[in-house]
Amino acid sequence: xRNISVSHKILILISFLLIFVLCVYPxxxxxxxxxxxxxxLKLIIKVFTSSMFVKALFNSLKLAxxxxxxxxxxxxxxxxxxxxxxxxxxxxxxxLFTLSYAIPPxxxxxxxxxxxxxxxxxxxxxxxxxxxxxxxxxxxxxLSSFFFTFILLNLMDTLGRMDATYEEAALLSGSSYIxxxxxxxxxxxxxxxxxxxxLIFLSVMASFGVPxxxxxxxxxxxxxxxxxxxxxxxxLSGIYMSGILAHGLFLITFVLIMIQIYLQKKSYKxxxxxxxRLNLIKLRKxxxxxxxxxxxLFFIIFILPILTLLxxxxxxxxxxxxxxxxxxxxxxxxxxxxxxxRSFRNSLILSSSVTLICLFLGFIFSYVVFTLGKSKKQLINxxxxxxxxxxxxxxxLAIIFSFGGKVFGVNLGLYNTIGxxxxxxxxxxxxxxxKTTEDAFYQVDISLIEAAKLSGAKWHHILIDIWYPMxxxxxxxxxxxxxxxxxxxxxxxxxxxxxxxxTIGTLxxxxxxxxxxxxxxxxxLAIIVILLIxxxxxxxxxxxxVIKREKI
Amino acid sequence: xxxxxxxxxxxxxxxxxxxxxxxxKIKQGDFVSLLGPSGCGKTTILRxxxxxxxNSEGEIYLDDRIIxxxxxxxxxxxxxxxxxxxxxxxxxxxxxNVFKNVAYPLKxxxxxxxxxxxxxxxxxxLVELDSLSDRMxxxxxxxxxxxxxxxxxxxxxxxVLLLDEPLSNLDAKLREKMRIDIRRLQQKxxxxxxxxxxxxxxxxxxxxxxxxxxxxxxxxxxxxxxxxKNPINxxxxxxxx
Numbered sequence: 008x009r010n011i012s013v014s015h016k017i018l019i020l021i022s023f024l025l026i027f028v029l030c031v032y033p034x035x036x037x038x039x040x041x042x043x044x045x046x047x048l049k050l051i052i053k054v055f056t057s058s059m060f061v062k063a064l065f066n067s068l069k070l071a072x073x074x075x076x077x078x079x080x081x082x083x084x085x086x087x088x089x090x091x092x093x094x095x096x097x098x099x100x101x102x103l104f105t106l107s108y109a110i111p112p113x114x115x116x117x118x119x120x121x122x123x124x125x126x127x128x129x130x131x132x133x134x135x136x137x138x139x140x141x142x143x144x145x146x147x148x149x150l151s152s153f154f155f156t157f158i159l160l161n162l163m164d165t166l167g168r169m170d171a172t173y174e175e176a177a178l179l180s181g182s183s184y185i186x187x188x189x190x191x192x193x194x195x196x197x198x199x200x201x202x203x204x205x206l207i208f209l210s211v212m213a214s215f216g217v218p219x220x221x222x223x224x225x226x227x228x229x230x231x232x233x234x235x236x237x238x239x240x241x242x243l244s245g246i247y248m249s250g251i252l253a254h255g256l257f258l259i260t261f262v263l264i265m266i267q268i269y270l271q272k273k274s275y276k277x278x279x280x281x282x283x284r285l286n287l288i289k290l291r292k293x294x295x296x297x298x299x300x301x302x303x304l305f306f307i308i309f310i311l312p313i314l315t316l317l318x319x320x321x322x323x324x325x326x327x328x329x330x331x332x333x334x335x336x337x338x339x340x341x342x343x344x345x346x347x348x349r350s351f352r353n354s355l356i357l358s359s360s361v362t363l364i365c366l367f368l369g370f371i372f373s374y375v376v377f378t379l380g381k382s383k384k385q386l387i388n389x390x391x392x393x394x395x396x397x398x399x400x401x402x403x404l405a406i407i408f409s410f411g412g413k414v415f416g417v418n419l420g421l422y423n424t425i426g427x428x429x430x431x432x433x434x435x436x437x438x439x440x441x442k443t444t445e446d447a448f449y450q451v452d453i454s455l456i457e458a459a460k461l462s463g464a465k466w467h468h469i470l471i472d473i474w475y476p477m478x479x480x481x482x483x484x485x486x487x488x489x490x491x492x493x494x495x496x497x498x499x500x501x502x503x504x505x506x507x508x509x510t511i512g513t514l515x516x517x518x519x520x521x522x523x524x525x526x527x528x529x530x531x532l533a534i535i536v537i538l539l540i541x542x543x544x545x546x547x548x549x550x551x552x553v554i555k556r557e558k559i
Numbered sequence: 560x561x562x563x564x565x566x567x568x569x570x571x572x573x574x575x576x577x578x579x580x581x582x583x584k585i586k587q588g589d590f591v592s593l594l595g596p597s598g599c600g601k602t603t604i605l606r607x608x609x610x611x612x613x614n615s616e617g618e619i620y621l622d623d624r625i626i627x628x629x630x631x632x633x634x635x636x637x638x639x640x641x642x643x644x645x646x647x648x649x650x651x652x653x654x655x656n657v658f659k660n661v662a663y664p665l666k667x668x669x670x671x672x673x674x675x676x677x678x679x680x681x682x683x684x685l686v687e688l689d690s691l692s693d694r695m696x697x698x699x700x701x702x703x704x705x706x707x708x709x710x711x712x713x714x715x716x717x718x719v720l721l722l723d724e725p726l727s728n729l730d731a732k733l734r735e736k737m738r739i740d741i742r743r744l745q746q747k748x749x750x751x752x753x754x755x756x757x758x759x760x761x762x763x764x765x766x767x768x769x770x771x772x773x774x775x776x777x778x779x780x781x782x783x784x785x786x787x788k789n790p791i792n793x794x795x796x797x798x799x800x
Contacts, residue, residue, distance in 0.1 A: 460637045
């Protein structure tokens with residue numbers, strides 16, 4: 008530390024303070040408020056022994072397990088097919104199947120209710136069945152259709168980087184292709200499979216939108232929706248009960264993460280970081296059939312829900328399919344509401360300001376971690392990743408308790424303001440920009456920095472003149488990872504929102520929940536959101552191309 | 560131009576001693592090579608001169624001034640030492656064109672734009688790159704990038720020029736030409752140069768003085784002729800044969 012100048016030390020100090028306030032203080036304070044300041048053993052016992060808790064816990068775990076299993080079953084062969092075979096269309100399918108990553112799952116929920124509700128579900132009518140979407144099965148299908156991309160992306164990345172000689176060696180030893188997959192390939196990718204599996208498991212435990220839109224009407228409560236319900240009771244005991252339950256959910260999440268770390272420590276680390284040539288397994292006659300199967304899968308999880316929303320948004324009367332029923336009234340009505348423009352304005356202000364702040368903080372924090380070396384790296388990484396892995400419902404409550412009233416004795420008056428939502432998004436999404444930028448720091452040739460030092464540059468010169476241009480591509484890449492989810496965030500916002508603070512997410516939720524169950528207004532808004540996301544997605548792809556070209 | 564002296568300098572990482580009680584003197588205006596097999600500590604010595612590494616024990620002098628002594632808590636930061644350095648990987652900043660790369664040390668020191676322009680083109684002329692000043696590094700060959708790095712090291716009129724295996728990434732023909740060019744430039748500018756290499760041909764053809772190193776210690780030092788004629792032990796004999 009002797010060689011570090013005073014101004015640099017101040018930067019490090021401020022960074023540590025900020026990381027503490029954003030990533031540690033809310034947890035400590037939340038725990039303190041619930042279990043120490045207003046300790047109420049009776050209430051605690053009541054929450055954890057109620058049948059509602061037991062049911063919600065059981066539902067959460069059951070649903071998480073079902074979704075994780077279904078996703079693994081679909082995504083594992085798919086990932087293998089798209090990385091390890093000579094399927095001609097695989098580049099297109101890769102792009103298409105990762106599309107659903109960008110769309111918020113609750114939009115799918117709205118569509119699937121139209122398709123499979125027991126009274127007049129479109130799909131039920133067409134197929135002549137009576138499938139009830141308001142069930143664990145319904146929840147499993149809708150959540151899986153979105154979350155399977157987690158495991159798919161993980162596996163495609165690992166399989167794409169895996170050294171093919173391991174498999175070739177086994178093939179030459181006389182093993183069959185199937186035998187190679189189970190004996191060689193799978194053990195090697197076990198780590199990335201596990202991390203995908205646990206990511207889905209935890210995401211289901213933490214999910215709110217889909218369980219609220221589909222689960223609550225079906226009487227199926229998860230821990231998240233139960234916490235929300237307590238909170239919306241509005242009474243003081245309701246708020247404390249939600250706080251107590253939130254700690255339960257947090258504890259379960261924490262235990263699951265520990266189990267994951269334990270399991271992953273026990274598996275191999277044989278995947279080389281360098282890209283090596285892949286042996287592509289030759290598919291000949293089966294190619295057209297595989298394409299048909301992939302198309303059906305893509306149709307079910309992607310085209311069908313969007314088509315449903317589109318038709319619903321353009322229908323005068325829901326459930327009638329003719330050109331006479333075509334109308335733009337749903338859109339007109341949507342934009343006659345004061346809330347609509349306000350929600351768009353709020354969401355855009357929120358996501359752009361949060362993106363900018365996160366990019367800035369992510370850059371500074373990764374710089375600080377880099378200069379302090381490996382010893383501090385793990386701790387800071389853990390602290391910043393904590394809010395990212397905390398269920399949004401829990402985090403939002405911790406933030407209300409920590410920043411809603413007095414903060415370190417000063418009343419900031421943030422409750423029911425956009426400021427509180429901004430803080431919550433920053434805390435939640437900081438990890439994206441931090442992680443991406445930090446990785447980029449480690450990829451820069453250190454002699455570029457040393458050359459600047461010897462040129463006489465002080466740390467702040469180097470930060471601006473060398474580090475910033477070198478890691479700029481990573482910073483820009485993480486902008487998209489923050490902007491898109493922030494634009495349609497629902498889980499935290501629904502707990503933090505107040506009068507005049509509608510966002511796109513909460514407006515959709517309200518339209519679906521309260522005012523417009525069978526109508527097309529929610530669908531109209533959903534279609535606009537999907538279009539908006541698609542346009543941003545394309546823009547980002549273009550931006551990426553430009554950056555890549557600049558690099559070459 | 561300056562002289563450098565190491566007095567009883569040691570350097571250890573995690574209790575492993577890399578440099579053991581090293582004494583050496585580099586005279587003003589000399590071209591000095593630190594020669595030895597990989598892992599002998601030659602790059603570490605260079606990095607201690609530049610201040611990119613700090614010695615664990617002993618004193619380092621720049622002329623009559625102590626620039627590093629951990630026991631007395633003296634350490635001059637690398638950005639204050641005004642030394643030029645040419646790295647093995649060139650370390651030419653990929654986001655700046657040739658002119659901006661060479662101009663950077665002057666910009667930091669607060670020279671005016673017109674002064675910067677004059678000095679940069681002077682430096683670029685020395686390395687015969689003045690016609691490529693607006694090229695980006697990725698449009699240059701390895702040899703040209705190395706010349707940019709050299710010009711950048713020279714432009715701020717450094718007290719010492721440090722070169723860390725600067726030619727090892729170039730092909731054989733280019734290496735020979737660069738060897739002659741660098742030596743000519745050094746003699747023209749009467750510059751103190753410290754040159755790290757594992758290639759004895761480079762060391763013997765360019766240097767006024769050679770320090771032959773092994774396992775963190777100097778095996779033999781002297782002019783190329785002295786070492787060639789009187790190798791002091793079997794290690795030196797084997798290494799230079």
